[in-house]
Amino acid sequence: MSSATKALTLLSHFSADCPEIGLSHMCRVAGRDKATTYRHLQALEATGFVEQNPLTKQYRLGPAVLHLAHLREVTVPRKDAALAAASTLAEATGETAHVSVLSGTTVYALCDCLSPRHGTRAVIDITTFPLHATASGLCAMAFGHDALMETALENLTGFTSATPQSKSDLQTLIASIRATGFACADQSYESEIQGIAAPLFDQTGRYAGAVAVACVASRFTRALEQTITSELIIAARAITRSWGGTIPTPIEAAWATLDTNPQELDTTS
Amino acid sequence: MSSATKALTLLSHFSADCPEIGLSHMCRVAGRDKATTYRHLQALEATGFVEQNPLTKQYRLGPAVLHLAHLREVTVPRKDAALAAASTLAEATGETAHVSVLSGTTVYALCDCLSPRHGTRAVIDITTFPLHATASGLCAMAFGHDALMETALENLTGFTSATPQSKSDLQTLIASIRATGFACADQSYESEIQGIAAPLFDQTGRYAGAVAVACVASRFTRALEQTITSELIIAARAITRSWGGTIPTPIEAAWATLDTNPQELDTTS
DNA sequence: ATGGCTTGGTTCATATATTGAACCTATGGT
DNA sequence: ACCATAGGTTCAATATATGAACCAAGCCAT
Incomplete structure (x- = not known):
């Protein structure tokens, strides 16, 4: 050293x-x-x-450090790091990757990246993500500030038959997200689209956004899920790092238990 | 090294x-x-x-650097550095020192420090400084963004007989401020108060505020003015540095010519 | 293609700059 | 008066930084 x-x-x-x-x-x-x-x-x-x-x-x-941070913000906009990671993510999973940012109580789309691997692709054509129905929104509720739950409950639009419709539905989902470190939205916003999101953090240590994969549901298998989660971890770490933040220890711990599962499968094979 | x-x-x-x-x-x-x-x-x-x-x-x-800058902002509020420098300034000059910050088109008082040396003292009892009538306000107009002139012209309240009342008055003053690196307000806001201000800059490189001395006019002499200007330079450098900024080269150059004047006097004595 | 130019990156003997135990001084608590 | 802890300093021993020379790759005009 x-x-x-x-x-x-x-x-x-x-x-x-x-x-x-x-x-x-x-x-x-x-x-x-x-x-x-x-x-x-x-x-x-x-x-x-x-x-x-x-x-x-x-x-x-x-x-x-103040001056340097200002310079960093000017030279490397957040979007660049997000786009680079989303590109890698889309490449590795063959599905659509996108990054959202939380501002106040709204989850905005920052960028997305489609994979050319398949003829059918999930297209992100919204600029704000419903909190209760999308993986990115649920991720914000699980790791962002508490006011988000109230905002979500004020607008529980039912997009599909799988869209959560009650506070208890949301609380169950959020508990699962906090335990696993991933948010899943199984056709709860658009039918045929399965979303998985991982949280992002900024230099203040607060929840800053989510990186997610929107996957055509008919292609979603256990193997693809494993690929997506492991790639999401990589992308979330990279973007968070670039934004000057760190992944909170509990989330890293939750991810670590997931990482070991494939190894367990390897030893039994 | x-x-x-x-x-x-x-x-x-x-x-x-x-x-x-x-x-x-x-x-x-x-x-x-x-x-x-x-x-x-x-x-x-x-x-x-x-x-x-x-x-x-x-x-x-x-x-x-992002994370560190956030931490710095949290641990060392701007006011602390300003107050420390103002204290030194008041001590050295025997007059009232104060620091203002520019936010939008308004000049706010950040802190002030009275010197106990004299029985009569200038008291800063306003929270916002008129742009056209105070040294801090004129300093903002000289080194801040252009929109300030319009705002100033919309409110040319005449506080004293010396308050500038026209755009050309202000332009003359501003030219002088830019040339010398100091803003002076000779009883233009309150009679019997002479103000001298020096500009402050933040990490973005933009004008951030001013450090100023409000002096009881009857005490104002050539010798006191020299003390004030040289102490203002020290204070402005210290606060600007603490805020992560640097004094622009033209202003440092203007100050440098002032610094040499006392030396010239020394050599002739 | 070819040769010359620049780039980022690497090697290794030399010697310079870093290291840490021990020491000094001041301060606050008992 | 004493001990504990603080910030700060010294100097011999040596670990670490140094820079000339070198390599590979990309670019560009011939």
Whole structure:
């Protein structure tokens, strides 16, 4: 590990719970020598990445990151990362991939990508996703803020016979989504379309959107489902990372149990 | 210069004009060896501070900065830095210091700090500053967006006999502010109050607000003016830096010519 | 095609910059 | 007065960074 990497790594120990860290404390959490840590903090301070609270002598993030973040936002729009991941996802699954973002209580379509593999394809022709009837909407309800449930209940339009129609229906679905880390919408918005979505998070740590696959229901098999879920995990991690966020540990844990299933099948074969 | 510092310094070469930089280009602008630069970029990439555009192989700012910037915003509110600088400014000048922020076309008071040195003090008892009559407002017009002039012309309230009353009055004042890097309001809002303001900038590079001194006019002398301007420069640099911005070069240049005046006096004495 | 130009990326001996135990000083609590 | 902990400093030992030279790939005009 290079010296520069070690210095940069110190920054990852700052968090919302622990926004100011003293030298000794930093030594402990970083597991490094005091002199080394001190010099690294000096280097970070010289470049504006940290600064010392003049009162407490504790270190905290510096102003340099503000400017860099602004530049990042300008140079790499969110849509680009989403589109790149959606493209890979569509390629790998042979189905339509799309990404949605949550703004207030509305789930907007950010981008989508159709796979040329099959003649029939799911087409995303809406700009806002109903909360209660789509995988992306349900994902937002499961991992977004609480106000979404109220909004959803105000508009329980029945699109198909499978569209959830009650609060208890939604609560059951949401519990399942939170347990598995995936939202599924089995022909609840359009018949013949099966949706599976995974959540995305931004730099604030909050739910930011979903990456989803809309699959022609007649093609949906157990094998395709496995491909979709494992590819969704990859896409969700990539987009979340690009947006400056991280997947919450409980969700990673839920995904990890899914990942091991194929391995179990391998050992029994 | 430590290795970590050298690596961090590479990040400063990214800008809005040049958001993606290739290895060779980075070597040239950083003036360092290719192997060294490459390894530094590798360290930055490993920590998420830069990433490679997969198409062009060029490096650009990475997602890590987004998260850090959010954390910085949460841990260090703008007001704190402003208040610290205002306090120093009030202490050094013996007059009332205050900081304003521009939001839309309105100039809001962010904080102020009175000096206990004199019995009479200027008191900032307004929450929004008139654009045409105060140093902070004129500063916004000189360095902020163009729409401010229209807004100012819609409300040319005459507070004192010295309040500017025409577009040409304002244009003359603004030209002077742009040339000197300071905005002055000589009893144009309240009689007996002389205001001097310096501009502040944020991480977007745009005008963000002003730091100002409100001085009791009867105490205003050439010597005090020199103290105020030199202290204002220090305060403006500190706040701007803390907000993630930089003072534009033309303004620094204007300030530099002022800085040399006292030196000229010294050499002749 | 060919040769020259540039690009991103890699190697390895050299020596420079990093390391960490021990030390210093100040402060707050008992 | 004492101990514990804090931030900060020193210096010999050595691990780590360095850069000239090198490689492979892409581009472009001949």
